[in-house]
Amino acid sequence: MSDIEIIERVAAKGDGVTATGRHIPMTAPGDRVMPDGTIEPGPHHAAPPCRHFGICGGCQLQHLDDEALSQFVHDRVVHAARGQGLEPEIVGGTHLSPPLSRRRASLKAVNGGGRPLIGFREAGSHKIVDLRECHILVPELFALVAPLRAMLAKRKGKYALEIELVLTDQGVDCAIKGLSLEGLEQTEAVLDFCRDNGIARMTLDQGYGPEAFWEPDPVTVSPGGVPVPYPAGAFLQATRDGEDVLAAAAREWLEGARVIADLFAGLGTFAFVLADPARVLAAEAARDAHLACQQGAARNRKPVKSFHRDLFRNPLRAEDLGRFDGVVLDPPRAGAREQVAQLAQSGVERIVYISCNPSSWARDCKTLIEAGYRLKELRPVGQFRWSTHVELASFFIKDSD
Incomplete structure (x- = not known):
């Protein structure tokens, strides 16, 4: 009697499930689970497009093809x-x-060993995946990761920031929680970042609640083609x-x-x-x-x-x-x-x-x-x-x- 099992479906948390109820991570319907535990990919097992998949908590199912x-x-x-x-x-x-379509993202940033790390958390961890590519975010959002990293590289000391990016009618709305500005040099660095990257609005929370720091024009989104003011952080x-x-x-x-x-x-x-x-x-x-x-x-x-x-x-x-x-x-x-x-x-x-x-x-x-x-x-x-x-x-x- 063969001990080979076939993955029949994907459970709610993303594990493949066999007919006997075994849950096997990173498997797709049609995969064969061999007696020694190795996986023989089936017709619905796709090659994950992102180098961070399996570590980054932003995606769980890149190993599935579109049908699965x-x-x-x-x-x-x-x-x-x-x-x-x-x-x-x-x-x-x-x-x-489709890929590259997510128009809002919540990223984390920390000073990791003297250099900024910016990205999503690892799955089941507080560690930050330092994003070098992302296949879910619209290009306008991901394009800001490197400039944000360069801006934060000039800062000394520890920090743990929350960064909200949203694509609006005027460009990217960027809100940073936990970033305090001390002195003219740090203030000018953030202003340069906003100007050089065409930021639609920068909102900073330095511990006293969010405040607009940069907003050349009123920021809107357009549900149903109707321009509506976009409050920072709104759904x-x-x-x-x-x-x-x-x-x-x-x-x-x-x-x-x-x-x-x-x-x-x-x-x-x-x-x-x-x-x-x-x-x-x-x-x-x-x-x-x-x-x-x-x-x-x-x-x-x-x-x-x-x-x-x-x-x-x-x-x-x-x-x-x-x-x-x-x-x-x-x-x-x-x-x-x-x-x-x-x-x-x-x-x-x-x-x-x-x-x-x-x-x-x-x-x-x-x-x-x-x-x-x-x-x-x-x-x-x-x-x-x-x-x-x-x-x-x-x-x-x-x-x-």
Whole structure:
């Protein structure tokens, strides 16, 4: 009897799994696990493009080809649904964001033995991978790693910095936490970095909260093609194509709706896509995002009314939701248990639920099913390419009695 085992699927944390339940790291469906533990690559085992793969915590699945990666994203979403007894009538095709498409990144920087190290953390460690290449970030973000390294190389002493990079309409928005400027020389070095690299905005947190240090022009992003002020640190979908796919699903499913509620609206990612001809109420708890959405609507004359409200502590009530033709919600990873409970009682005919966490989504949506809604369609989205982090768009319908 042969002891060779075949990898049948990829588990949620990225390990390959055999028919006997063995978890084998860095394996792909179709790989053969030999009796001595060596791996014979199968048809879906790809050569990782990045030299840092296996050490850097930014990616877990570069050893999968696109077919296996798509299947992984599909399975994560569908299995989460079925785990709560949710059976979608339609499962749409899986969307994968391409390489070099991530438009926001959180990097770390430390003084490692007299030289700056900048990158993501190693998997399961606080050590920093000093990035020399990256196949997920848009080129505009990665192009700043070397200049940042050169700027920090002039500093002496220990430091541990958090660097947030976001690609905006005007260029890269760079926010650094933990970088204190002492004296004219250090101040001029940061100013030179901003000017020489065309930085759209530099925000520094020197221990007293973030403050804008450099911003030649107001920084904006453009959901649905509508320029909206971008508050430093505000939530933005990880990739432009991922945002477009999610927004297109919401627009398709809510076509013909005249009055729409956008819950957990952020900067108006979905509100501005749905506005015209619909009127949209955009509810958001973060005050800076709410005000940015409000300003974007006013300046561009869009029928979007931004509403400041904490939907966790004070969800919109069922009686208020009942006047909308459709609702879209995109809550944080924790989900929206209380708000969904109100939605379930509202009787609103169409609900679009966007989620970055299939587990909390499935838990919430079980409430909708129990209230008589149908899961009409489910679309898996792999916006974080080569990561175990997956997203989805879903569409629920309440049939008229």
